[in-house]
Amino acid sequence: MNLYDLRTEYRVDPIGITALKPRFSWKINSEENDTVQKSYHIVVKNGDTVVFDSGVVESSQSVLVEYAGDALLSETLYHVEVEVVDNHEHQAKGEMTFETALFDNAEFKAEMITHDFADDETACPVFEKEFTTDKEIASARLYATAHGVYEVYLNGPRVGEDRMTPGWTSYHNRLQYQTYDVTALLNDNNKIEMTVGNGWYKGILGFTLEPNRYGDHVGAFAQLHITYKDGTKEVIATDDSWDVRTGTIRYSEIYMGETINTYDPEVYTRKAVIKPFDKSVLTAQENEPVRITERISPKEFIVTPKGEKLVDFGQNITGLVEVKVKGEKGQKIVIRHAEVLDKDGNFYPETLRSAKSIDTYICNGQEQTFLPHFTFHGFRYICVEGLEDLSTAKFTACAMHSDMAKIGEFSCSNKKVNQLQSNISWGLRDNFLDIPTDCPQRDERLGWTGDAQVFSWTASYNRNTALFFTKWMRDMSAESSLEKGVPHVCPDILGQYSASAWSDVACIVPWVVYQTFGDKRILEENWRCMHEWVDYITNHCGENGLWQSGFQYGDWLALDKEESADRTGATDKYMIANAYYIYVTDIVRQAAVVLGKKEEADKYSALYEKTLESFRDEYYTKTGRIVSETQTGAVVSLYFNLARDKDREKILNTLITNIANHKDHLSTGFVGTPYICHALSENGAHEKAATIFMKEDYPSWLYSVNMGATTIWERWNSIKPDGTFDESGMNSLNHYAYGSIGDWMYRKVAGISQLEPGYKKFKIEPMFVKGIESVHGALDTVYGRIVSDVTCREGKITVHVEVPANTTAVIILPEKEGEQVLGSGSYDFEYATQTSLLVEKFSMESTLGEVVAEPLAVEMFNSYAPGMLDNPLIKFAFGMSLSEMLGQAPEAKPLYEAVINALNKQEKENG
Structure with missing residues (x-):
């Protein structure tokens, strides 16, 4: 037995954490089956001083074990030793470290500094300071943040690889700072430079393209702590002794792109100006930073019928294009971005709406590498102007997103389904850029809550979303209240609050994180937000105890919308609102039980039962008919367990009949789509779910695959069979909401689903789909790797299952009666099919x-x-x-x- 993948707060040997009670996790590798941890012993040291000794704890807990020692000190490196004994009396040890940042924001001596350039000056300011060190350096840490987005350079090299820092938060409530180890970059004579772009803070943002959403001047905030080998320390901090100048980045906007002039930029130099700033909003980096995670070479160079010179990278991505070129002095190169070509093969940027997404470079006559700094684009194609021969330049597409670990794998024998899985995965990567955006390309890119909650399960099968959602939910909590409810987008720039399926994110996402990663703390942190959202709905219910007033999105973009006057679909929007009301009330009830809040658990249990009865009286007849006999009406009735037991079969038949009337196609929108296949598979109609899933004509998941999609579309018919486009003005080709089918692919096709939080206990129950004869599913859980491989070929079924140590699996084999409960180990089954x-x-x-x-x-x-x-x-x-x-x-x-x-x-x- 040995321990591996030891982590503090999900990170490997992190620096810059400020959790007062950090949590430790480890995984167990054992060659023996049925291995369970019997006890653990944790010792934490500051140097040679023990600050926490758990003693031997008889427990199988190996995930997020909380520190319970002396108060941690700022800027201190701690060593953690873990010793585990298993049920076979084997012992194993492991070690890790973590380093704290500043616990008290009063420890920051830095000031937020800005500039006094003319209001029409669009160049990004560069704040700089020169300083010397005359002693041998032991270590150096840089703490930095900005009003805007920043990059830091120290003696030439860039500090770190993170991009779009400090990220987008509810700036008036919270501002992240980052911690960097810069020991190796310091010399005797030093120069630190900090360039700041408008970013989300000051830049153009939202449908109306308004600037200055949070402030009208960007700002820089940095504090460099140098520890010398003789034990002395020195602090270099931003203040009005710093200089500020304009640099080569002459213009930068997230929506519009960036202009870099390396030939003849006009440079203005001033002294920095102190900017009022409340340091209490500072918080250490909470989620994984945005990074370039993949570099993609061109697939094809194209000259369009219009004569446009294009580069096709073969994949719709979020990120940037790096250009390596030797141009003439003053030569201008313009890079325009688009997701798709029109039916004639010409460049088609219309899906960007008002976003320009144009990067402009002015060359200095030398070999140069251009890469934008403070913007990002959603694109597959670029149109290049200013270069006669594209082959003389080197183009690389740089995929950029929050650097969450990949934890899930899904593949099968059907190439089109594999492409769908790829599209889902890319949709996640492209839209999880510090916040979960709805789309990465047009004049929007906002943290729409409805999109995020319907996709949260699928996202958490594919990537480790724990820290990402933890950070986003802290902004959600900061911007929600009992009086206003929960915003439609977070961070909130729209001022729109409280709609079902959207605002329900306040309850659903923390619950998904808890179930997926066993993280109880996210429920503790968001308890107020969760129960206040349910309380908000309760306060707006009528005498019948139901929420039947105010704006609702309904089953957004449902295809039965011809029966309705807008995009909300044909399903009664208040039926949907109350279905979700009941759903999140039950989540809050369960959260209260987990948190040991018995009184609250009883309260929300009673509310659940009362509201459910009112719902049934309002939306079902005595014979089991639904007020909206749409697909979504039937789906939420079944999936949310709203229908009476005696009516479930009738409602299932209603759903199947509706599907048949649509020639075995779905007609659901944002609400019904995530659950339709689940509702069928879980109610004895799995073959119908499989039929819908495998459809290849419009509307279906594989229709877009057949049309060449490499990401998930916003609409089922974003591109029509004749190659023309939906012209609603709302037609993103990189929208992940309908990618929520991925949850069903993992749970039902590969058969992996959790039974206890963190997959401490899980189920393997694969279900066959016609047209798929083999499936591989894998999930790197917080306990270890789960594998479910299933093949049905030539009259035989083979199943391979891997169960990680310290967990239990319930195995239900295809075409077999009963279940098996197995401990850790690797298991293989082979038997003849029924046919x-x-x-x-x-x-x-x-x-x-x-x-x-x-x-x-x-x-x-x-x-x-x-x-x-x-x-x-x-x-x-x-x-x-x-x-x-x-x-x-x-x-x-x-x-x-x-x-x-x-x-x-x-x-x-x-x-």
Whole structure:
């Protein structure tokens, strides 16, 4: 046995943390099956001084074990030793470290500094300071943040690889700072430079393209702590002794792009000016920083029918294009970005709406590498102007997003489904850029709450979202209240609050993080926000106890919208509002139980029961009909467990009938789509779910794949079969909401789902889909790696399962009765399919009577030979063996072969 992947607050040997009670996690690797941790022992030291000794704790907890020692000190490196004993009496040890930042914001001596350039000056200011060090340096830490987005350079090299720092927060309430180890960058004579772009703080933002959402001047804030080997310390901090100048970045806006002039930029130099700033809003970096995580070479160079010179990178991404070129002095190169080409093959930037997404470079005559600093684009194609021969330049697309660890894998034998999974994965990467944006390309890119909550389960199967959502939920909590409710976007720049399915994010996302990562603290941190959202709805209910007033998005962009006057779909929007009201009330009830709040648990349990009864009285008839017999109306009734038990079968039939009326296609929008396949699979209609999933014509998930999509579209018909586009003015080709089907792919197709928080106990129950004969699913949980590999081929089913140490799995094999409960280990199962067994049973010595007694055979005979039982010759052959029948009645041979062929065909389709 050994320990691996030791972490403090989800990070490996982090620096710059300010958690007063950091939590420790580790994973166990063991060659023995059924391994469970019996005890752990944690020791934390500051140098040689023990500050925490847990003693031997008899517990299987190995995830997020909370520090309970002496008060931690600022700027201190702590060493952590973990010793574990398992149930086989094996021992293992592991070590890790963590380093604190500043616990008290009063320890910051720096001032927020700005400039007094003319209001029409668009160049990004560069704040700089020169200083000397005359002693040997032991260590140096730089703490930095900005009103805007910043980069720091120390003696030439850039500090760190993070981009768009400090990220987007509710700036008036919270401002992140970053911690950098800069020991290796310091010399005797030093120069620190800090460039600040408008970013989200001052830049153009929102549909109306308004600037100055948070302030009209950017600012820089930095504090460099140098510790010398003789034990003395020195602090270099931003103040009015710093200089500020304009630099080569002449213009920068997130929506519009960036202009860099390296040839003849006009430089203005001033003294920095102190800017009023409340240091109490400072908080250490909370989530993974945004980084360039992948570099993509061009797939093709194109000259369009209009004569445009394009580069196709083959993948719709969020990020930047790096250009390596040697141009003439003063030569201007313009890079325009777009997601797609029009039906004639021309550059099509219309999906960007008012966002220009244009980067401009002015060359200095030398070999140069251009890469924007303070913007990002959503694109697959670039249009290049100012270069005659594109082959003389080197173009690289740089994918950029919050650097969350990849934890999930899904692949199968169907290439189109694999492309769908790729599209889902890229949609996540492209839109999880410090906040969960709705889209990365147009004049929006906002933290829409509805999109994020419907996708949160899928996101958490693919990437480790714990820190990402923790940070975002802190902004949500800061901007929510009992009086206003929960905003539609977060951070809030719209001033729009409280709509079902959108504002319900306040309850759903913390619950997803708790269930996925076993993180109880996110429930503690967001308890007020969670229960106040439910209380807000309660306060706005009518006498019947239901929420039936105010604006609602309904089943946004549902395809049954022709029955409605707007984009809210045909399902009664207040039915949806109250369905979610009941859903999140139950989440709050469960959260109260987890947090040990018995009184609150009883309160919300009673509210749940009362509201559910009112809902049933309002939205169902006595015979089980729904007020909105739409797909979404039936789906939420089943998935949220709203329907009475006696009505569930009727509502399921209503759903199936509706689907049939749409020729086995969905017609759902943002609310119904995440749950439709779940509702079918969990209520005995999995084959119908599989049918919908595998559809390839409009509307379907695979339709966009067939149309060449490399990300998830906002609309089912963002691109029409003839190559034209939806012209609603709201048509992103990189919107992840409909990618929420990924949750069903992991849970139902690969069969991996949690039974206890963090997958301490989980279920493996794969379900076959016609057209998919093998599936690989894997998930790196907080306990270790789960694997579910399933194949159904040539009459055999094989299942391979891996269960990590310190967990338990419930295994339900396809076409097998009952379940198995297994501890850690690797397990393989192989057995014949039911149809292969049936074919075997149809031996030449069986009688035809025995054959047609099988329900599957009856279905096959009726399908392939209608009316065959009326054939006198067949009736005569009933008592014979098949060999005798075929000898005396060769006319029956085609019938027999048809049945066997049909069974074999169904076998290949995993029926």
